[in-house]
Amino acid sequence: MLAEPARDDFFFSRVSRDFYAYWQSLAAHGGGVPRRSNFDPAAVPTLLPHIFIVEKIRDTGRFFFRLSGTGIREVMGFENTNHFLDELLHGEDLQTVSGIFDQVLTQGVCVRSIEGLNYSDRSYLRVEIVRLPLRTDEGDRRLVIGCLSRIENDRSSLGVNAVKDKQVLRIDNDVLPRMAF
Numbered sequence: 001m002l003a004e005p006a007r008d009d010f011f012f013s014r015v016s017r018d019f020y021a022y023w024q025s026l027a028a029h030g031g032g033v034p035r036r037s038n039f040d041p042a043a044v045p046t047l048l049p050h051i052f053i054v055e056k057i058r059d060t061g062r063f064f065f066r067l068s069g070t071g072i073r074e075v076m077g078f079e080n081t082n083h084f085l086d087e088l089l090h091g092e093d094l095q096t097v098s099g100i101f102d103q104v105l106t107q108g109v110c111v112r113s114i115e116g117l118n119y120s121d122r123s124y125l126r127v128e129i130v131r132l133p134l135r136t137d138e139g140d141r142r143l144v145i146g147c148l149s150r151i152e153n154d155r156s157s158l159g160v161n162a163v164k165d166k167q168v169l170r171i172d173n174d175v176l177p178r179m180a181f
Contacts (some may be wrong), residue, residue, distance in 0.1 A: 012114070013128045015050050015149035020110065022047070023132050023145065033108060035135045036143060050147040052080065053134070054101060058142065062086060063101050072148050075127060077119070104131045104144050114151065126151050 011017045022044050026034035041048055049071030055064050068080035078088070085101075086094055100111050111131045118124055128151045134143040 011112070011128065011130070012151040013149040015047060015147055016112070016128050016130045018044070019047050019051070019147040020130055020132070023110075033133045033135050033141060035137050035139070037137045039134065039145065047147060049074075050149050052146050052148065054085070054144045054146070056101065056105060056142045056144075058140075063098060063144075066143075075117070075125065075148060075150060100131060101144050104133050105141055108133050108141070 011020065023034065026038045030038055036053075044051075049069040051067065051069050052065060052072055053067040055066050056062070057064055063085040065080040065083050065085070073079050080088060085097060089097055100113070103109065104111050113129050114126060115129060116124060116126055127148050129146060129148045131144050131146040133141055134145040135141050136143060
C-alpha cells in the first residue's frame with residue numbers, strides 16, 4: 001500500500017514537506033513501506049539534523065531512539081540518541097507519544113502533529129513532527145522514521161541554542177489537530 005500524496009499546503013514546514021516527499025519516493029520505488037537500508041542519508045543532507053529513527057524493541061515493547069539529529073537536540077534541549085522514550089518522557093506525554101508510534105507501526109500511516117513545547121524557563125515553542133513507518137532490513141515493521149522542525153512565525157528571535165539547558169516540562173499535543181493519512 002503506497003502512501004497518498006500530501007497536498008502542497010498540508011505541511012507548515014519545508015523540512016516536513018521535503019522529508020515526506022523523500023519517504024514517498026522510497027515507498028514508490030520499493031512498492032510500499034521502505035526498508036531501513038533504502039534510507040540514504042547522503043540523499044537528504046539538509047534534512048539530517050531534523051530526522052529521527054525509533055525502534056520498538058521486540059521483547060519489551062519499549063521505544064528506543066536509534067538516531068536523533070542535532071536539530072532535534074537543539075529544539076528539545078537534550079540528546080535523544082541511544083535513549084529509550086520512557087527515559088525522556090513520563091506520564092501522559094509518554095502514553096501519547098508511545099500511542100502515536102504504535103499507530104504508525106500497526107496501521108502503516110503517516111502521523112503529523114503540531115505540538116507545543118513548554119520549557120522550564122516558561123518559554124514556548126511550536127514544532128511540526130512527521131512520523132512514518134520503516135521496515136527493518138529483515139522486513140519487520142518495528143521502525144519509525146520521522147522529522148521534527150520548528151514552525152514559529154518569527155524564527156529570527158530564536159537562536160540556534162535557544163533551548164539549551166532547558167527542561168521540557170510538558171508537550172501539548174494537538175495544538176492543531178493531529179492527522180494520520
